[in-house]
Amino acid sequence: MAAVTRALAAEEVSDAAIIEHSWRDPERFAAVFDRYYVQIHGFAAQRLGPSLADDVAAETFLIAFDRRERYDLSREDAQPWLYGIVANLIARHHRAxxxxxxxLSRTPRGEADDGHADQVAGRVDAQARQEPLMAALAKISDAHRDVLLLVAWAGLSCEEVAEALGITSAAVRTRLHRARKTIRAALDRAEPTTTGEDR
Structure with missing residues (x-):
């Protein structure tokens, strides 16, 4: 029972409190790793593929551990801070x-397997959009791609992206708008009969 109580108490402790405790007891930082490793690794894998994701995710937490004493304790949630670190590491691999x-934009479309008609239709629709979407992601600037994917794939708010990248919320919204406009245009060119509303 005591172990369950301790586990529940650990879940309620803010990231900032864990990081502050890790200044004196470095092993406490493992709780931050446990909370966010899967998300950070998943984000790196989506952007760079599985072969680089392991190294980038591991390096993210090594850097975070080394910088933990400079963490702004007024920010209870460490997730934007970690995404900022991983985004900087991914930037080193922008060519990759x-x-x-x-x-991915040249990957041949797989044949839809048997199954429910809606699932098959959804799969075919997603495959049809993969080529222009991936081609558009390859062409937009690194700064716009970072903002777009931190919002779309990591699920961060504009304010969290601003914190992660060290830019203003206004800059995030501008970059996000431009990135979305570019992606929409690429998808519209690929599907000239589809309206934005249909999407």
Whole structure:
């Protein structure tokens, strides 16, 4: 029973409190790793592929551990801070990321397997959009791609993206708008009869 109480108490402790405790007891930082590793690794894998994701995710937490004493304790949630670190590491691999998107844009569309008609239709629709979407992601600037994917794939708010990247919320909204406009245009060119509303 005591172990369950301790586990529940650990879940309620803010990231900032854990990081502050880790200044004196470094092993406490493992709780931050446990909370966010899967998300950070998943984000890196989506952007760079599985071969680089392990290294990038591990390096993200090594850097975070080394910088933990400089963490702004007024920010209870460490997730934007970690995404900022991983985004900077991914930027070092921007060529690999662009190559990945170009390769995905050329990936032949797989045949839909048997199943429910709606699932098959959804799968075919997603496959049809993959090529232009990946090609557009490969072409947009790194700064716009970072903002777009932190919102779309990591699920961060504009304010959290601003914190992660060290830019203003206004800059995030501007970059997000431009990135979305570019992606929409690419998808519209690929599907000239589809309206934005249909999407």
């Amino acid at each position: 990321e662009a190559r990945r998107y170009r390769a």
